[in-house]
Amino acid sequence: MKTAQFLLAAMLALPAMDTAQAAEIELWRLDCGSIKISDLSAFSDTLRYQGEQRTLTDSCYLIRHDASYMLWDTGLPAALLGASQEGNGMKPSLSKTIKDQLSEIGVAPDKIETVGISHNHFDHVGQATDFPQARLLIGKADLDGFRAEPPAFAVDPSLVKPWLDGKAPVNTVEGDKDVFGDGSVVMLSTPGHTHGSYSLLVRLAGKGAVLLSGDTVHFEEQFTNNGVPPFNVDRAQSLASMGRLQDMAKALDATLVVQHDANDIAKLPAFPASAK
Template sequence: MLRNFIFAAAIATTAGTATAAPQVELWRLDCGRIAVGDLSVFSDTFAYAGEKRTLTDSCYVVRHGNDYMLWDTGLPAALLGKPLAANDVLAPTLDRTVPDQLREIAIKPEAISLIGISHYHFDHVGQSASFPKARLMIGRADLEALKSKPVPFGAEPSLLAPWLSSGAPLDAVEGDKDVFGDGSVVMLSTPGHTPGSHALLVRLAEKGPVLLSGDVAHFEKQFETGGVPPFNTNRADSLASMTRLQSMARALGATLIVQHDADDVAKLPTFPASAK
């Protein structure tokens, strides 16, 4: 009896001192807009002819306990207030900067300790240098491509200068990466759009799992039709990554967010509200 009592007391003590899992919270930020005058540039099968669309450029803040991570950093701040060019195939503009939005939710820019990058295109890394002390996490294949000559389509290595030339902390990610080591935030390997592209899985206690697509697709219709842009670096990988995200969303019951699709982004609370 005494032995059983001691054993039960030990279990109770251990349970009482166990560290609770850190709370995870997710905000969506407005990181720009891109007016597309000819949507057919997003299809290598001549789809979307004559269509126009305005793509949202979304990025995200993830709070994991006391740690803050940015997922993508949107269009460059130099585009702030730029008028949309009426006749351009692609016309980007920015209404608010990332640091400005962080201040609205009482997060100091210097509190951002991690930046996760879905891929190297300028509209996903544009404001990274506003956080030069953060550790940058980017696919190894994308990092190597940024160092190549000539640089790939859509890439602006200067936007990542603190990490490419100044020695800021950098993780070259291969495959999937469990960011905090507890499965709550995971970078998912989704090559095809670029060789080192990633998506992000965020597990929320109330909302449930959320999948942030990177540029595996630019709008939901591409998932429906298997639409692949001609500027993707590998068509077969692109289709495989689409399949992976859709299959994962079904298996987890996850909310899949296509980051450039305004309707998809609206599945998350409107800023400054967050998902928990």
């Protein structure tokens, strides 16, 4: 499996062979909530961040591939609209829904054909059921995690009920997944945070390659200090996945975006502007 992933990474690093026929790709950064953290040491198994506080972004993304639309992650549940972030612990809150943001750019919810999920935690699948017609793409191990008894930390099976009940289409992913078959959008296997975690490569004609981190890290400095949260399922896999994204970013001269880091997501235009 690792050999196949490395071969695919090498192939992805090659220039496009037929740019005249390439699909038109457009990428929007959506606001899918925020999480106020009163003790950031919960995000390092070496207690590196003791005494620090931070508000993490909960970003998700809309991708247009010619006339097809895909969501990458679906943020916090709509039940958290206007939730208070006062007090200690982890306090999630949502200020606007994905559907409301899509309406601003004239994309009807039923136009979403694919929902790609980085991993199965509630802050990444929260609004998935607003798009029950969509094909769900998710790591096989993380779909299996929705069926586990009891569910693991931060996993809420009700948030993906249509797909668990067989009422909506789902494709499980193992290894890397070329979503549209042309190398423009590729799910990259980056396990460690969960057993079936993924990141996403998006190739844009103007901006170039963009790598969306999923939860491979939660903020940029974790790449340089090898910061691994204690709630990750595998430390060694976490570090290997961090290295894979960094190496690929160098190979492709890509913009690497940490989805929970406010400074990092600012590498992409603020909604409703898009990157092309």
